[in-house]
């Protein structure tokens with residue numbers, strides 16, 4: 001069965017074939033760790049998780065790399081403004097390094113809560129400074145760079161095909177780039193490879209380089225890291241749609257200029273999560289909602305958000321509202337109830353996944369990750385007259401892509417409602433560091449005959 005993916009480079013669905021036969025190199029641009037991720041960011045990571053799971057479902061081995069941007073991402077995408085990390089540090093009265101560590105851990109917790117598979121390789125921008133400097137040196141040797149008073153820049157006019165990803169007319173791009181004016185740049189679209197530390201100011205994050213003390217521009221890290229970890233397997237590179245015009249366009253320009261080779265065959269982009277009324281959710285707009293605030297703190301299973309994301313195709317904008325959360329909550333509860341009924345009917349009889357329904361499901365996800373259609377196939381399967389054990393095996397099989405913990409539904413919902421309520425209250429108490437209440441709730445749960453255990457991944461409640 002062929003896997004079709006929409007490639008932003010060619011603007012069409014293409015049959016996907018990796019460079020190496022059975023192994024796929026996947027690079028997903030990671031978070032800038034100066035604040036919590038918002039559920040918009042997490043929508044993009046959910047789309048990438050589905051992509052990865054679909055590749056695995058198709059039998060590929062996947063080498064997945066995700067970077068952590070912990071330096072160099074300025075408040076203006078075009079190399080102007082302040083470093084977001086240093087801004088975050090000032091806001092919280094901590095060091096940039098502390099901020100990076102704190103928000104990296106928070107991000108990893110979010111991924112876990114959403115059942116997003118961990119990348120095989122995490123890499124931090126600050127751990128690959130030497131590789132970034134080497135790449136800039138190559139560009140310098142090949143004549144693609146020039147210096148200004150504040151840094152070393154890439155001359156975009158020297159790279160043919162600068163607009164091949166954005167498909168924008170260069171004049172329009174230049175015009176868009178002119179918003180942030182830097183009179184020393186030769187072309188409005190030129191971008192910084194290395195920025196100098198401002199004179200007289202000691203930055204928290206700075207390194208010596210052949211050009212002077214400073215820090216790398218934002219885009220160079222992703223080129224250096226993907227070349228370092230995925231050389232010879234530059235198959236798929238992803239991010240949100242906002243990365244098309246600047247970040248990914250610049251990554252392609254500097255990488256292909258340095259190597260004279262194509263940099264990634266497939267470029268895939270997830271559409272935005274908007275707040276009702278079509279407004280983009282953004283950290284800078286101050287209208288952002290975290291996974292904790294929207295789901296966990298209110299006792300809502302974060303997998304409700306995972307389920308919600310499946311209702312809209314990843315290339316279409318998704319609207320977030322209280323009503324959409326409610327609808328997804330009802331939808332997931334309904335699905336779990338359906339699966340629980342099948343589980344009870346199947347008993348301990350082993351079953352094999354049904355080939356027709358798994359093929360239908362695979363057809364849907366292989367059509368550019370069509371999750372709305374795939375979820376309809378799940379409903380069709382549950383309502384079919386397949387034998388219960390076969391039905392169950394089919395659902396568990398496709399849950400390798402859904403990642404909704406279908407195998408655990410029986411146990412999870414077997415808790416009496418009162419225990420469930422006390423457990424959620426205890427999660428909230430612990431989040432608020434109300435240890436006395438947390439202990440009291442543990443005792444109350446014990447009095448109902450259940451044992452609470454705290455692990456590094458959260459709390460589990462079992463019947464001893």
Ligand code: AMP
Pocket residue numbers: 029030031032033039040041042043044238239240241242243270271272273274280281282
């Ligand atoms: P950042 O941490 O700002 O670098 O963003 C992390 C990822 O989230 C990037 O791939 C962005 O393209 C993506 N992103 C940012 N805002 C949204 C949004 N409102 N909806 C979906 N994805 C987003």
Ligand code: ZN
Pocket residue numbers: 028029030222247
């Ligand atoms: Zn990137």
